[in-house]
Amino acid sequence: MTPVLNIFTAIAVSAGAFFFIAGTVGLLRFPDTLTRLHALTKADNLGLGLVVLGLLPLVEWPFGALKLISVWLLVQLSGAIVAQLIADFVRREEPHA
Amino acid sequence: MASFLIGAACFVLAATALGLLRILRGPADADRMMAAQLLGTGGVAALLLLAAAVQSPAIVDVALMLALFAAFASVAFVNNASRSQDQAPPATDSR
Numbered sequence: 438m439t440p441v442l443n444i445f446t447a448i449a450v451s452a453g454a455f456f457f458i459a460g461t462v463g464l465l466r467f468p469d470t471l472t473r474l475h476a477l478t479k480a481d482n483l484g485l486g487l488v489v490l491g492l493l494p495l496v497e498w499p500f501g502a503l504k505l506i507s508v509w510l511l512v513q514l515s516g517a518i519v520a521q522l523i524a525d526f527v528r529r530e531e532p533h534a
Numbered sequence: 535m536a537s538f539l540i541g542a543a544c545f546v547l548a549a550t551a552l553g554l555l556r557i558l559r560g561p562a563d564a565d566r567m568m569a570a571q572l573l574g575t576g577g578v579a580a581l582l583l584l585a586a587a588v589q590s591p592a593i594v595d596v597a598l599m600l601a602l603f604a605a606f607a608s609v610a611f612v613n614n615a616s617r618s619q620d621q622a623p624p625a626t627d628s629r
Contacts, residue, residue, distance in 0.1 A: 461553040481575040495586045515605030522612040
């Protein structure tokens with residue numbers, strides 16, 4: 438564990454935490470459902486991605502790292518599908534939104 | 535490093551818990567479901583940080599399960615809600 442990798446982890450995890458805060462603020466402050474959905478999906482997938490990136494130097498290579506990446510890919514996939522489903526549902530509920 | 539990771543996990547968890555205020559405020563059911571979705575992703579991130587902090591790879595499996603169930607919860611919500619939407623008033627057009 439070198440200091441350079443420690444600094445990399447600290448920076449990436451902090452950036453990920455920042456994106457989680459951005460997602461929460463967007464979810465609370467944005468004016469309507471579709472913009473809130475935008476804030477949610479963008480911010481939390483990027484936040485989780487940066488957290489996973491920061492943790493990669495800390496886990497054992499290769500299987501621990503592959504597992505972290507597969508968690509991230511699963512969340513990406515389900516996040517994309519759920520965002521489409523919710524947006525479609527919202528659009529049918531209020532056609533002029 | 536471990537204490538930094540635990541601090542980051544607490545921070546992420548606090549941020550997503552703050553997002554749960556959206557469940558109280560609503561107004562639509564979809565907004566409430568989105569807050570639950572954010573809690574799912576934030577919970578996964580907090581669990582991964584915790585797994586690295588205490589060096590216990592089993593926690594990563596818990597995170598994997600949480601991600602899976604969060605996806606199931608949202609799909610079940612949309613499925614159920616759009617079924618009741620179809621049955622609701624006869625005057626609305628389906629698209």
